[in-house]
Amino acid sequence: MSQPNANEGRQQRFWDTLPAEAQDAFLAVGQPINAKIYDVLALQTDASGDILLIRSGLVKAIARAGQQKVLLSVHGAGALLGVTAYLAGRPTLAAVVAVEPTEAVRIGRAEFGAWLAQFPRIQADFHRAIAVRQLAGDETRIATASLSVSERLARLLLKVMEEPDDGSVDGRRTAVRLSQAELASCIGASLRSVTRSMASWRRRQIVIADERRSVVVRQPDALRRIAGLGR
Template identity: 30%
Template sequence: MPEDSRPFPPGTLPARLNPALRQQLLALGGIRHYPHGEMLMREAEPYGEVILLLDGFVKITANGEENRLAFLVIRSRGDILGEISAMEQDTHTGTATAAGPVVGRAMSAAAFRSFLEQNPPAAFAVAELVANKLRNSIRRRVEHVDGSVRGRLARVLIELATLWGRPAARGVQLAVGLSQPELAALVAADERSVNRALAELRNMQVVDVGYRRVIVLDLEGLERVAFGNNNRPGGSSS
C-alpha cells in the first residue's frame, strides 16, 4: 500500500484535515528517505524546509545549559518538523535525528506557509498542534520538579511504552532505542541517578534493560511506581 494512503494517527496534522486539504498537503514537496543517524534538521540553522513524517521515528534534541543534551521528544508518522521555524521565519530550535530508517515528505517553508495562508482550517489545525506542544512542554517542566527520579522515569517509560511500544516475548519493548544520556535528559536528571533508578525498577521486575533497549514487563507495577495507588490518571483519590 502506498505510504501516503495509510491512515495517519489521530491528532496529527493530516488526521485533523478534511480529505481535500489532506491531499493538498500530501502533494507538497517530495518523498525523501533518511538513513539511521541522519540529521533532518539542525539546531540554530536557518529555516528552509518543513518535513511531514510518513514512517519511522525521529529524536528531537537541543543543547541546554553548559551545552548539556536536552532530549525533547520523539516524533513519528503524521508529525511535522520545522513548522514553527517556518511560520516565524527563524532558526530551528532543535536538532531532528533519524532513529532508524525514516521516510518523510519534505516541502519548502515557503510552500508550507502558502498552504496555510490559503487554507485557514489548516492554519488553525497547526495552531492547535503548536498549542499542544506548549502544553506538553509545561506539563513536563512541572513533572521534572515534582517527585523522585525513579517516579519521573517511570512516568516517561509509561508514556513511551503507550505511544511507541511493540509486543515482545515478555511485556512491551520501546520501539525507539534510547541511550542513558537521552533517558537522563528526558527526566531532567544526571546519568548516575537514572542508572540507579533503572536498576531499582529492574530489581522490582517491572522493566528489563539492555543496550539501548527497554522492555516494560509490568505496566501496572510501573504505574504504581509512577503515580502511587491513588494517583494514577483517571483514578480515584478516596
C-alpha cells in the first residue's frame, strides 16, 4: 500500500520562502498559541486585523451562513491566515478552528505592518504571494466546475493529505478529522452524495473511519485515479 508524500503537490507558501532573519523577527513580536482540538483561534467577523501563522497541526476555516456551517478551507504548517482581511481592512469571513492540536502565532495589525516595513523586499513578495494564492483558487474552481462529486471529494481529501503531520513517524498525513457534512459543504455537494461516495470507498478499502471518526486514506493512488489525476 503506497503512502502520500508529505510535500507532494504542496504549493510552497510565503512563510517557507522567508529568510531566517525575517522569520525570527516575526516570531519575536508574535503571541504563541497552543490550541487543543476544536479550540477557536479566530472568530468569524473578527475586525482586529490580526494575522495567524500556523506552525504545526491543522486548522479549518468555517463560515456560518444562517443555520448552515460551511467549510471554506483547511490549512497546515506555514499558512498565514487573515491576510486578505488585513489588506482589505475588513472583518474576516470565517472562524479558524483547530482540527487537531495546533501551534500557532498571532501577530497584531500594527506589528505585522511594522514587520513588513522592516523587510522592504518582503513586501513585494507578500503581495505577490497573495495574488498567486487568489489566482490558484480561481483556477481550482474553474478546473473542478465540471467534475463529479466523487472527483471533487477525492481532490479535496488529497489536498488535505498534502499537509504535513507532525504526529506521524515520517511526517506524512493519512487521516483528517472532518465530518462528511463539512466535506460536502466544502465541495458544494449534498451530504447524501458525499455519504454515497464515502460508503463506496469504504467498501473498497480506499478510505476507512478510525475510532476517532477521522477519515483515513488507505489507497491514495486509487483516490488520484478517482480524482482524474492519474497514477
